[in-house]
Amino acid sequence: MSYLDRKNILSEGFFDAFKKYFKDRKNMTKQEKKLFRDPGVRSAWKKFKSSEDVFYAEINRQRKEMGLPPIEY
DSSP, X not given: OOTTOHHHHHHTTHHHHHXXXXXXXXXXXXXXXXXXXXXXXXXXXXXXXHHHHHHHHHHHHHHHHHXXXXXXX
Protein backbone atom coordinates (compact mmCIF):
# COMPACT_ATOMS: atom_id res chain seq x y z
CA MET A 1 0.00 0.00 0.00
CA SER A 2 1.05 3.53 -0.59
CA TYR A 3 1.65 6.03 2.15
CA LEU A 4 -1.28 8.20 1.09
CA ASP A 5 -4.06 5.68 1.21
CA ARG A 6 -7.52 6.75 2.38
CA LYS A 7 -6.92 5.89 6.03
CA ASN A 8 -3.69 7.93 6.28
CA ILE A 9 -5.14 10.93 4.49
CA LEU A 10 -8.11 11.10 6.83
CA SER A 11 -6.05 10.48 9.96
CA GLU A 12 -3.56 13.25 9.17
CA GLY A 13 -6.26 15.87 8.64
CA PHE A 14 -5.47 16.48 4.99
CA PHE A 15 -8.99 17.60 4.17
CA ASP A 16 -9.19 19.88 7.22
CA ALA A 17 -6.01 21.66 6.17
CA PHE A 18 -7.25 21.85 2.60
CA LYS A 19 -10.57 23.36 3.72
CA LYS A 20 -8.82 25.85 6.01
CA TYR A 21 -6.61 26.99 3.12
CA PHE A 22 -9.61 27.91 1.01
CA LYS A 23 -11.65 29.30 3.91
CA ASP A 24 -9.05 32.03 4.52
CA ARG A 25 -8.96 32.97 0.84
CA LYS A 26 -12.68 32.81 0.17
CA ASN A 27 -13.53 36.40 1.10
CA MET A 28 -10.44 38.11 -0.29
CA THR A 29 -10.49 40.94 -2.77
CA LYS A 30 -8.37 40.91 -5.93
CA GLN A 31 -5.79 43.18 -4.29
CA GLU A 32 -5.49 40.88 -1.29
CA LYS A 33 -5.05 37.84 -3.53
CA LYS A 34 -2.33 39.67 -5.46
CA LEU A 35 -0.65 40.63 -2.19
CA PHE A 36 -0.61 36.99 -1.04
CA ARG A 37 1.56 36.04 -3.99
CA ASP A 38 4.48 37.64 -2.14
CA PRO A 39 6.27 34.97 -0.04
CA GLY A 40 7.04 37.48 2.72
CA VAL A 41 3.38 38.31 3.16
CA ARG A 42 2.43 34.63 3.18
CA SER A 43 4.99 33.81 5.86
CA ALA A 44 3.88 36.78 7.97
CA TRP A 45 0.25 35.66 7.62
CA LYS A 46 1.12 32.11 8.70
CA LYS A 47 3.02 33.46 11.71
CA PHE A 48 0.05 35.65 12.63
CA LYS A 49 -2.42 32.78 12.31
CA SER A 50 -0.27 30.47 14.45
CA SER A 51 0.01 33.12 17.16
CA GLU A 52 -3.76 33.58 16.97
CA ASP A 53 -4.21 29.84 17.56
CA VAL A 54 -1.91 29.99 20.59
CA PHE A 55 -3.83 33.01 21.91
CA TYR A 56 -7.23 31.31 21.65
CA ALA A 57 -5.88 28.10 23.14
CA GLU A 58 -4.68 30.05 26.18
CA ILE A 59 -7.99 31.90 26.50
CA ASN A 60 -9.92 28.63 26.29
CA ARG A 61 -7.65 27.06 28.89
CA GLN A 62 -8.31 29.98 31.26
CA ARG A 63 -12.04 29.85 30.58
CA LYS A 64 -12.09 26.11 31.30
CA GLU A 65 -10.39 26.72 34.66
CA MET A 66 -13.06 29.33 35.44
CA GLY A 67 -15.88 26.99 34.43
CA LEU A 68 -16.88 28.94 31.31
CA PRO A 69 -17.54 27.43 27.87
CA PRO A 70 -14.76 27.68 25.28
CA ILE A 71 -14.77 30.32 22.55
CA GLU A 72 -15.35 29.09 18.99
CA TYR A 73 -13.18 30.81 16.40
